[in-house]
Amino acid sequence: MQTMLTTTPIIDILEQQRQFFATGKTKDVNFRKEQLKNLKQAIINNKEAILQALKSDLNKPELEGYYELAVIQDIKYALKNLNAWVKPKKVTITPEQFPGTARIYPEPLGVVLIIGPWNYPFSLMISPLIGAIAAGNCSLLKPSEIAPSTSQVVAKIIHETFLPNYITVMEGGVEVSKQLLAEKFDHIFFTGGTKIGKIVMEAAAKHLTPVTLELGGKSPCIVDADVKIKAAAKRITWGKFLNAGQTCIAPDYLLVNKQVKQELVAAIKECIQEYYGDEPANSPDYGRIVSSKQFDRLTGLLQDGTIITGGKTNPTERYIAPTLIENVSLDAPIMQEEIFGPILPVLEYEKIEEAIAFINNRPKPLALYLFSKDKAQQNFIIQNTASGGVCINDTVMQVGVTELPFGGVGESGIGSYHGKASFDTFSHSKSVLQKTLLFDLFSLRYPPYKGKLETIKRLFGS
Ligand code: NAD
Numbered sequence: 001m002q003t004m005l006t007t008t009p010i011i012d013i014l015e016q017q018r019q020f021f022a023t024g025k026t027k028d029v030n031f032r033k034e035q036l037k038n039l040k041q042a043i044i045n046n047k048e049a050i051l052q053a054l055k056s057d058l059n060k061p062e063l064e065g066y067y068e069l070a071v072i073q074d075i076k077y078a079l080k081n082l083n084a085w086v087k088p089k090k091v092t093i094t095p096e097q098f099p100g101t102a103r104i105y106p107e108p109l110g111v112v113l114i115i116g117p118w119n120y121p122f123s124l125m126i127s128p129l130i131g132a133i134a135a136g137n138c139s140l141l142k143p144s145e146i147a148p149s150t151s152q153v154v155a156k157i158i159h160e161t162f163l164p165n166y167i168t169v170m171e172g173g174v175e176v177s178k179q180l181l182a183e184k185f186d187h188i189f190f191t192g193g194t195k196i197g198k199i200v201m202e203a204a205a206k207h208l209t210p211v212t213l214e215l216g217g218k219s220p221c222i223v224d225a226d227v228k229i230k231a232a233a234k235r236i237t238w239g240k241f242l243n244a245g246q247t248c249i250a251p252d253y254l255l256v257n258k259q260v261k262q263e264l265v266a267a268i269k270e271c272i273q274e275y276y277g278d279e280p281a282n283s284p285d286y287g288r289i290v291s292s293k294q295f296d297r298l299t300g301l302l303q304d305g306t307i308i309t310g311g312k313t314n315p316t317e318r319y320i321a322p323t324l325i326e327n328v329s330l331d332a333p334i335m336q337e338e339i340f341g342p343i344l345p346v347l348e349y350e351k352i353e354e355a356i357a358f359i360n361n362r363p364k365p366l367a368l369y370l371f372s373k374d375k376a377q378q379n380f381i382i383q384n385t386a387s388g389g390v391c392i393n394d395t396v397m398q399v400g401v402t403e404l405p406f407g408g409v410g411e412s413g414i415g416s417y418h419g420k421a422s423f424d425t426f427s428h429s430k431s432v433l434q435k436t437l438l439f440d441l442f443s444l445r446y447p448p449y450k451g452k453l454e455t456i457k458r459l460f461g462s
Helices: 007-022 029-045 047-058 062-069 071-086 123-134 148-161 174-181 194-206 229-245 258-276 292-304 352-360 375-384 419-425 453-460
Strands: 089-091 100-108 111-115 138-142 167-169 187-191 211-214 220-223 253-257 306-309 323-326 343-349 367-371 389-392 427-435
Touching (some): 007 111, 029 047, 029 123, 047 062, 062 071, 071 123, 123 419, 253 258, 253 352, 258 306, 258 323, 292 323, 352 375, 419 427
Parallel strands (some): 111 187, 138 167, 220 367
């Protein structure tokens, strides 16, 4: 693996990409489609290697590996819609602009940097890349060093499929990230934690580079008393313990109506048993914590409350059992930082207003989950809370709706992607007004202004 890079090769690669971009080749829609097809084929050809790398980095079960391979569907979607996306969009004009037409032209930004995290280390590199290719950019990818096997597979696929002056990968850790961030890009797309997101934005500001920040945070999950508890528990348990809780939109903590707390806890315990057996450590369907550093951080969080179920750990395997915890102090790290692991605090409320106030008093989360049968209550919560997205009566599934832009707000992120939003994120909307010199309908604008004021007042509304 290429771990250390001097500044010179980065500058060289960037220069080569700028030169390639300047040839205008990436503006050709057929070229973009060709490259998307090449990427799709390369992923299909390397399917086994990708699944193995995910297994090695995160003990990801094969079935969950296929969730990452769903990027193939994203490529198909982009291929199907690209002709429509690239088309300039006509907008209406007011009479004083006659004769003329106004259109929005989506144009590529140039050379973009994509930095990825380790939790879905394949798809979170490739998914933004699809948008970058579709929009006609050159790209430089920096996968997470914390998932080294997947980082290598991403590098292999990209290096075998594309010329480095178009798309390339730089593997490595923080030092490589820092070297990259010192350079000027036309866009930076970052997926990772809020803390590093701030570092990325600060570095980008020096060059006035626009950023998309796909960050994390504490996504609450409200469970009201009127729902089928067993059905809610099934979906909560799945969304929380998928990938051993290392999912940016996993429910971070539960806010459950006091009346059904015991019933919900019992149902989640039952689901854990159904999904992973009596001993989840032996389940082929349960993941592991990515690194010892994360393992130590998470085992530290286990001290922040009373364990209801789970709590077992094994440092050699970096195993942490699916855990429910209560009596957590709101000032303790478990309620102050994103958990990002298989530990689920259970908090209770008596009136729904308390749950809403609790959420609104904290940083805006990436996802908000509500289990409730009451439509009026669902709408009330949609309208009276702020979050990147909302999912009612399910968890995590919102990420699978291609046409829903995916992203955070406030501390959970800036910008969004998926489907058309990916194309928009990597495009500049260029505004173009085209006029003719045939005649001048709006000649009132020219001085001298004498005798024109009354008409202008009437036209512009005073
Ligand atoms: P991270 O912020 O630690 O690292 C992300 C990337 O930043 C890595 O490639 C890493 O090498 C690089 N990096 C680390 N330190 C850096 C520094 N000082 N300067 C420059 N670059 C640096 O995030 P992570 O631990 O890989 O991922 C976990 C976080 O990502 C969680 O907070 C999770 O919620 C979030 N996440 C968000 C999404 C989303 O789509 N919104 C998806 C997955 C993960």
